[in-house]
Amino acid sequence: MKITSMEIFEIVVPLKDKYTLSKVIGSKSSTECVLVKIDTDEGIYGIGEADPHVPFTEESMESITYCILNYLSPLVIGQDPENIEGINSLMDQGVKLNLMAKGAINMACYDILGKKRNIPIYEMFGGKIRDFIPLAWSVGNSPPEQTVKDVQKAHDEGFKTIMIKTGHFAPHTDIERIRLVRNTYPNIKIIVDVNQGWDVETSIEVGRKIAPLDIYFLEQPVPYWDIEGLAKIKKSIPIPISVDESLLTLHDARRIIREGAADIFSIKVSKNGGISRAQKLIKIAAENEIKCWMNSMLEEGITQAASLHLGLSTPNLLDGGHAYFSPLRLAADISTYSENIQDLKIYPPTRPGLGIDLKTETINRFLRNKYNFSATNSAYR
Numbered sequence: 001m002k003i004t005s006m007e008i009f010e011i012v013v014p015l016k017d018k019y020t021l022s023k024v025i026g027s028k029s030s031t032e033c034v035l036v037k038i039d040t041d042e043g044i045y046g047i048g049e050a051d052p053h054v055p056f057t058e059e060s061m062e063s064i065t066y067c068i069l070n071y072l073s074p075l076v077i078g079q080d081p082e083n084i085e086g087i088n089s090l091m092d093q094g095v096k097l098n099l100m101a102k103g104a105i106n107m108a109c110y111d112i113l114g115k116k117r118n119i120p121i122y123e124m125f126g127g128k129i130r131d132f133i134p135l136a137w138s139v140g141n142s143p144p145e146q147t148v149k150d151v152q153k154a155h156d157e158g159f160k161t162i163m164i165k166t167g168h169f170a171p172h173t174d175i176e177r178i179r180l181v182r183n184t185y186p187n188i189k190i191i192v193d194v195n196q197g198w199d200v201e202t203s204i205e206v207g208r209k210i211a212p213l214d215i216y217f218l219e220q221p222v223p224y225w226d227i228e229g230l231a232k233i234k235k236s237i238p239i240p241i242s243v244d245e246s247l248l249t250l251h252d253a254r255r256i257i258r259e260g261a262a263d264i265f266s267i268k269v270s271k272n273g274g275i276s277r278a279q280k281l282i283k284i285a286a287e288n289e290i291k292c293w294m295n296s297m298l299e300e301g302i303t304q305a306a307s308l309h310l311g312l313s314t315p316n317l318l319d320g321g322h323a324y325f326s327p328l329r330l331a332a333d334i335s336t337y338s339e340n341i342q343d344l345k346i347y348p349p350t351r352p353g354l355g356i357d358l359k360t361e362t363i364n365r366f367l368r369n370k371y372n373f374s375a376t377n378s379a380y381r
């Protein structure tokens, strides 16, 4: 089998409600994704997605398109999509990092491979060890009373694991927000995600004050580069520490483990560069007794489905809800992924590959740009 052509769709979808992350990351009212469709000479096609979020990610919608169009597609077109590790190493030889651009191609190759073998992707990772995964929800930064209202809405819908975004207001306000939520809802799992909004001293001070409030885990309190700081926080407070922005590559994972800087890896398939790379992070986590939280960017159903296949087959998963809710936050899902959500649980797709289809009309509604290219047209160099 050979890859004959690729299509790129730049898609911008509004969020249902504005979402405020930390003061470092800012607010979002729409999300951008780059959808990649890869065609083969056997008529099987695969789909993949990249989910940039500037300034969370250094890649943007435009840089991902540019990278695929000019650098990755010439390496990949003509290759056998079943040779996934071969394609990974070709891409790594040709282009440094650019993990989201490579990740979209990697997802599409897995989709093709699954369809060719007539198996869901999770079968390639040893099969599913759970029948469903409960969904978490997350609420953005807002004043204390509004935070409680947002949590109430999610709680009333039935969510039992709720992430509270922090790091936007003063630390004492964040403590008040978390305390109010805990006092109102004694039984939910509370995740506190700071999105790099604090320094080490603030993290330790706030961490000690919120530790008695039974915090499920604390994610990325300090800037992504401060692994020593994370290790210091982890030693100083009795709350499990999760790494998100600090964890991109396998090298990051090794350093985090060496420094003793985390209890939990926050896995995002697009951020981490596709299914192959995310799976390697999950494996090294398991070898080092680190649990995984299947997290997401503000992403569409293709990346969510890729993440689902990994979550279903991952032994070292946390026992609470996971971030398989992202399309519910958006004005529309451009794929059929959300049809697998029932009663706030995500169930495995039954069809081969990623097991989902694209919704052409929805894609056209939110399409910003589209590029078509093959071995013979001008976009290919």
Ligand SMILES: [Mg+2]
Binding pocket: 193, 195, 219, 220, 244, 245, 266
């Ligand atoms: Mg996070």
